[in-house]
Amino acid sequence: MNDILDGIITKYREKEGNVIFLLQETQDALGYIPEEAVNYFSEKLEIPPSRFYGVVTFYSQFHLKPRGKNIVSVCCGTACHVKGGSKIAERIQRDLGLAADGETTEDGKFTFEIVRCVGACSIAPVVLVNNSAYAEMSADSTSKLIKELKKKESSGTK
């Protein structure tokens, strides 16, 4: 991991010392921001860890815990909300057995997230699976989608 982090530090020095950039690169490479990474940066760059955590917790893009292999998100922006986004959210939680936004299944295969508008409001309500958008979803069609995903996952691991 330290090699990756050193590479990021080199790029960071070229980028006018931008902490957000540093963290975005870290998350791209590792999928989340591990505590060890923050400590490593802190030591090498002589920046207190609190400055990193300040930024990490401010922006919703950053995650301090690893996320699942598949990210199933439902949009709860205004257009999706009025077309029943919250019913879909409830259904996903039920189908994946997750209690809240941001949780990951025990097997690490699925993370459920609520997002606020992905800019596809004319085809609301929208469900995203790993960044591909599914248009005009209902609770039932979402259940079907999740069933297929689960099937794909279990056959893939054999």
Added chain:
Amino acid sequence: MEQSEENKKKVVVRVCIGTGGLAAGGKEVIEAFKKAITDFCVDIELDFTCHYQKVGCRGFCARDVLVDVVDGDTSVTYQGIKPDIAKRIVEEHLIKGEPVKEWLIDASYYAFHAKQLKILLKDCGTIDPEDIQAYINVGGYSGIKKIVSAMTPEDVINEIKASAIRGRGGAGFPTGVKWEACRKAPGDVRYIVCNADEGDPGAFMDRSIIEGNPHSVVEGLMIAAYAIGASLGYVYIRAEYPAAVDRLKLAIAQAHELGYLGNNLFGSGFHFDVRIKLGAGAFVCGEETALIASIEGERGMPRAKPPFPVHKGLWGKPTVINNVETLSNIPYIIRNGAAWYSAIGTGKSKGTKVFALTGKVKNTGLIEVPMGIRLGEIIYDIGGGIIGNKQFKAVQTGGPSGGCIPAELLDTPVDFESLGRVGSIIGSGGMVVLDETDCMVNIAKFFLEFTQAESCGKCVPCRIGTKRLLEILDRITRGLGKEGDIELLETLCADVKAASLCGLGQTAPNPILSTLKYFRGEYEAHIREKKCPAKVCKDLLTYSIIEEVCTGCGACRRACPAGAIAGDKKKPHRIDPEKCIKCGACFDVCKFASVSRE
């Protein structure tokens, strides 16, 4: 006689790969066309060559995938195309010359466009956004070429002032005035920043413009930079818009290749370059001072104004921040002249505005209308009215900073002043249509949940005020509202508006105030009668089965996730109120309307 490939006529198949187009399968449709052509080529020699063009959002996303077949001067548009229809179009239309009637666009497609006036969106959806030459072919980059050789920066500023264009990011500040202030600010380094944060959760104008016509934004940045005297520009764009980011990167790279970005542009001594900064997901970063903090790599907290960014902005230097749509208008103004632009629109609001028309209207999509058009025309003529012939209730404009406008005010012209007078704003251009099944208290609560979560926490009135407002709304929707809550909301709203540091807090109460103004009765019904007239607020509903109507089909029993419904086959069923979680699954699934929700 065999024709050589070059002599054959060219047929262009143009496919929408905007967000709507992609989700509806735009890429698969292109592949299906390619495959169909290859398959036919095996047996017969085609007398044409087929070219594919990917275009950005064409606006009418409800009809995606939209496909144009352009054959010489004639262009035919198909709607709702799926991959399996591609083969038929190739066989019947491309080969035999007979368009496939049942998939052609219909009267509502024309109605959707009749009252629109497309300036920005005209090129979005016809030109290939991934090809700089396509933009150049429709006059692109002629504006910047014209000004660097024939106009001084002051001339450009005067032209933009004369056009009277006002910013599209929400506040409607006159763009020329902003540029002039920056140009006159002391200092030798200045910046131009394009605000592509688009935080309003129900709007996608900026995304569609960048995806469909990225070069117009780049040219707009160049013109602004020349006018204010900047040689570096930034585009601050949401990371949630990966396709837009890619398009923009490509556009910048192509502009570099052609020598449109870099040093000594067009031999004029003008240098300019653009960098992209990815937003990391915080609504408040759309606010200009917070955006500056975020580009500088910090927590995106707003700063007190003054000093304004035009005097002390990015890295402390004079900076102009303009919205995507504002900048995208600039090349068209320079090309066609200020007089052309200011002839469109109303007295104080010139030009066109792009709106994201969504919610309960039949025709959802991206529309561009002249300022001054009436709300009713947008909803009924362009939008085609309400889905399922339900009753229109309100239209929400301006997102979390805006308000809800009721049916009696549908005659209101859409311009900055008029929408302000009825308690809303144009905002960035979200327009969410609500019908009789939407609860206005719930809508107000929805927006407060948003602003409360997005409040950066720097100033107390916003951080704590939005939280208290949300708590009151929450208890009202749960049937725990008290006499006096409405008045309490009003007082608190006034305080939060007056005392907050930035626009987020200053406008956060608007959704509450406008719904209170026009739909006070709904608040009172929740508080006094413990009823939700639109039947949305769960805690105020009871589900039961009307025994006389129930056929005992069992559909509700199977649909109930809580096991709360019991009954014998072909006999009336019953809901156990203790077990019922009020999800409404039984209500939705019953074909005989025998589930009552009161």
